[in-house]
Amino acid sequence: MDTPQSGFIKGLLVPGLPQPLLAPEQNEGWMRLRRAFEAARDEIAAAKPDLLLIYSVMWPSIIGHQIQSHPSPKWVHVDELFHDLGSMPYEFRVDSEFSHGFESAARERGLTARCVAYDGFPIDTGSVVALKLLNPDNAIPASIVSSNIYADRAETIVLGKAAADAVAAQGKRAVAVVVSTLSNRLFTEFIDPADDCIHSKKDDEWNRKMLEFLAAGRLEDVAQLSRSIHEQVRVKKVVNFKPMWWLSAAMGQHNNYQGHVYDYAALYGTGGAVVSLTPVPQGVGEKEFDEDDVEHWQGDRQVLDSEDEQTATRRAAGASFPAPPNGADDS
């Protein structure tokens, strides 16, 4: 296959917990993930992209979608949970032009979006881990986008498409990186690192099923399984498991990839995997598609308002309406 002139040329899934960066030597699985990051780094470098775009589930936002645009964010970051593993000094190279283009593209599709460019802005642990391990010398400019806590499937898909719009508009060859664990149940007590394992057999089975799909290049199928994944193996911190919606939307919503699972291991009970997906002409096709697509975000649908605008206007003008039948509600 010819190398694409622009667009997302690869997609990656990586975990955001700090153990592979700060303490790989403490556990054999953490070290395997560290090696997996390094192998993925080499794969990215060989593809010579113009941009790394990070979507991190560990950067929550409320006011729409925030996009990092400080050209050289610098700090010494400490994880709020695993602070005893050490500090993470960083200085990244951000493609501000792309970040602003992404913001515009998101707004074009109806989303609320804004760039953030403040000294000392707290870049999340997941983004720090991903950029330090995948792009340690800042050879590739990067951008980072947040995960809105209220956004669900439609909004997240539109955000992914906006990312693709921005990449295409700037003629860039980009790698999309989603930062997320698979199952996310941590142990709730401190463990000896040597004893780390996936929290439950069920979590492990689901993780392996997701990886089986991804190895077969079935990214959109995993995306369409997101609600089930959330129900089965995600601790309910947010409305849904969103990273695969975003990644698949950004990369074209299909199953035509060469998938490679570099490795899979436990990270304090969660499931961490490093996976790469490279678009190819042939794949498994539209195998499990059963959810609608969406192109434009139209915002909240006023679900708390019982009347549409036209009805309200008529009522205000004095029009009468029949009373609802008894027993019409759900009580």
Added chain:
Amino acid sequence: MSASGEIVAGLLAPHPPHLVYAESPEQNEPNAECGWENLRWGYERLRRDLEKVEYDVIVILSPHWQTYIGTHLLGVPKFNSLSVDPIFPNLFRFHYDLQVDTELAQGIHDEGHDAGLVMKMMTNPDFRVDYGTIVACHMTRPQWDKPIVGLSSCRTRSYYNTEVMQEQAIELGRATRRAIEKSGKRAILLASNSLSHRHFVGESELPEDMSQEHITNHNQYLWDMEMIRKMKTGRTRELVDIMPEFTEHTVSEADAGSFTWMLSALDFPTYPAEIYGYGTVIGTGNTVASWFPSAEAR
């Protein structure tokens, strides 16, 4: 210090960064014209009441230091850094310089551990103190002349449910009280959380444009009023009893355990709370309230 330490006040002290933004102290980079006066003036009245009591330390549990493995405590004597709100960086970029009472923090750690809770001291000097802690402490004591003890929010609700969170927070409250009594210090406790907590997902062009500020929906307002009614009538055990429903229906930030922790440390007051103000911030419901165990201080 008194021979036996004591909690001289328990406070419900919400931490929207908008309040500091509107106060425009010199430590905060962005400045506002005004905004959220109901809550800011409520904090002013609270500060006047606090002038009537002597205290040595501020103990605060913040929802924005989120830990999924146990409760963590600040364990470094001094922090001096810049706090930038990850959600509202346009409003809150605060240069803080604070002292930590690590002795009392260790005491709470030890009491919690002895009670069977998972506890951990945070001793990394590069750690950035969360903005919830900074906002609530600044609004309560802007002089920054009292040491603090900072506790994280163990996100037990995420892994189990609100009932389990409450059991853990109640035990942590008891441990906190025992540690304060043993320390010989006089402490005020800050539960730093909103009540209902459904935000708007957009922001007006001028953040302090109060014509745009209101509760997200009436359901949240009704719940907030019911909770405040229980505070005003000294029915704090009832309040804790209905916390699971409140948290479920209003996405309340009380899911952090901070409110339950504070009420437990006060042994569930039966006297009325003083309500200094109620107001909304980007659609969430917030109240500033106090419980003074000493009848003379009320």
